[in-house]
Amino acid sequence: MDEQDPRHARLRDRLVTAHLPVAEHIARRFSHRGEAQEDLTQVATLGLINAVDRFDPDRGVDFLSYAVPTIMGEVRRHFRDTGWAVRMPRRLQELHLAVSSAIARLSQELGRAPTPSELAEHLDISRDDVFRGLEAGNAYRSASLDELLTATDEIPLGAAIGSDDAELLEVENRETIRPLLAELDERERRILVMRFFRSMTQTQIAEQIGISQMHVSRLLSRTLTWLRDRLETAESPTESATTD
CATH class of the missing domain: 1.10.10.10 (Winged helix-like DNA-binding domain superfamily/Winged helix DNA-binding domain)
Known part of the structure; x- marks a missing residue:
């Protein structure tokens, strides 16, 4: 639907409103990490709006499967931007951001969580750099046990970092x-x-x-x-x- 079509704004608002409970649920999962719940909900809602604006239904992936990792990425980016638990070189911070963004993008394109090799090829980096980018996430205070990398290349990353559970409403x-x-x-x-x-x-x-x-x-x-x-x-x- 053309963005100038008056129905576009109404449809956009309906999508956002219908999925607000998902954004709120994700925000609550991070509530024990020292941030105000209201702030986290605002960040998660921003992620939801971004998901609505970027979603491409022609790719054959249902909206919820795309929206959840997008919202999660926005919340994690908030924690990353507001402070790391230990000092982390800027290159590793940027690498972690690139890998996280690639996971959300490829999840929509593939209809599943990508493997380390698929991420490496997409970003034109080595698998070792993919691992470094994922492991760097453990340096900021929003890191959790389900994000520790344990996957082999035969196992989708979702099995290692909780992406499957994220798609199932976290x-x-x-x-x-x-x-x-x-x-x-x-x-x-x-x-x-x-x-x-x-x-x-x-x-x-x-x-x-x-x-x-x-x-x-x-x-x-x-x-x-x-x-x-x-x-x-x-x-x-x-x-x-x-x-x-």
């Missing part, structure tokens, strides 16, 4: 979501597992399930909204997601 522990998964319709649960735990694209899922890519996208969107609502309210499971 669930701190998969045990948290397991009882909710049990409530889902079998097909919804299968699609969710293939998308977020096996890094399959929506097109690949559609071919395997035998439905259209658009139907997969609709089911994923509805299921993630249901999960988000349940996690936000922290209610005990009482009802199942609606089947289609």
Whole structure:
């Protein structure tokens, strides 16, 4: 839709409003690191707005999968810019920023978290520099255990730095979501597992399930909204997601 079209602004506002709970959830995850919650929420909201403005639906990646790492990147950039736990050479700070940005960009293009080799090729640097850029993140105070690099080149970086969990609404522990998964319709649960735990694209899922890519996208969107609502309210499971 053309940006001059009056409907563009309305659609943009609706997207931002609909996903504000996601930005707020991500901001709360960083609330124990010494920053005011209001400030973190503002930063996360800025990341959400950037995600809305930069999202390209033609790439075949659902919006939430692109928005979450973009919001996370904005919050981490805030911590990086406001102070590092130890003095870090500027080159390493810039390297960490480049790698973080590349992860968000390639995640949308590939429909999954990139491997170290893919990042190295994209940035035209060595794999060692990719590792240095990731490890540099541990020098600023927002670093957390799930960001320590443990991946091999055969494992997507998301398995090492929590990107898969980030796409699943930043669930701190998969045990948290397991009882909710049990409530889902079998097909919804299968699609969710293939998308977020096996890094399959929506097109690949559609071919395997035998439905259209658009139907997969609709089911994923509805299921993630249901999960988000349940996690936000922290209610005990009482009802199942609606089947289609």
